Amino acid sequence: MFTEQPLKGAKAYYLRTVLHDWPDKQSLLALARVREAMADDSVLLINENTLPEVGASSFSVSLDINMMNIFAALERTEKQWVDLLERAGFRVVKIWRADYDGVGSNALFEAVACQLWN
Numbered sequence: 001m002f003t004e005q006p007l008k009g010a011k012a013y014y015l016r017t018v019l020h021d022w023p024d025k026q027s028l029l030a031l032a033r034v035r036e037a038m039a040d041d042s043v044l045l046i047n048e049n050t051l052p053e054v055g056a057s058s059f060s061v062s063l064d065i066n067m068m069n070i071f072a073a074l075e076r077t078e079k080q081w082v083d084l085l086e087r088a089g090f091r092v093v094k095i096w097r098a099d100y101d102g103v104g105s106n107a108l109f110e111a112v113a114c115q116l117w118n
């Protein structure tokens with residue numbers, strides 16, 4: 001995922017519980033490979049566990065600590081996911097949320113590539 005994405009111009013690129021294994025630096029590289037493969041009408045779908053700002057479940061907290069210990073990575077809040085995607089040159093157009101905190105992937109971020117000015 002750090003090398004050129006061979007599938008160009010797909011309607012959707014879907015990553016489920018991949019980026020939580022990676023710190024921001026590597027996540028941005030992986031997202032850049034997807035972004036450069038996207039067509040104007042492509043969408044990016046990031047399906048991840050998403051922590052609340054306060055009151056995370058013990059499952060989410062332990063997962064966050066495990067990601068830090070094993071990969072120097074993290075579970076992210078909604079704000080952190082949106083920030084990561086914006087830094088990668090995406091605009092989040094919709095956040096689909098499940099009504100639970102914890103297991104696996106409770107949020108789907110739908111994003112489109114936007115113009116990069118720098």
Ligand SMILES: C[S@@+](CC[C@H](N)C(=O)[O-])C[C@H]1O[C@@H](n2cnc3c(N)ncnc32)[C@H](O)[C@@H]1O
Nearest residue numbers: 001002003015016017018019020021030104105
């Ligand atoms: C937590 S698993 C999620 C698997 C699957 N997407 C799911 O939701 O069940 C993380 C996945 O990221 C993949 N992955 C990690 N590093 C990768 C890399 N450098 N290139 C491609 N895939 C990678 C792993 O192979 C693994 O399948």
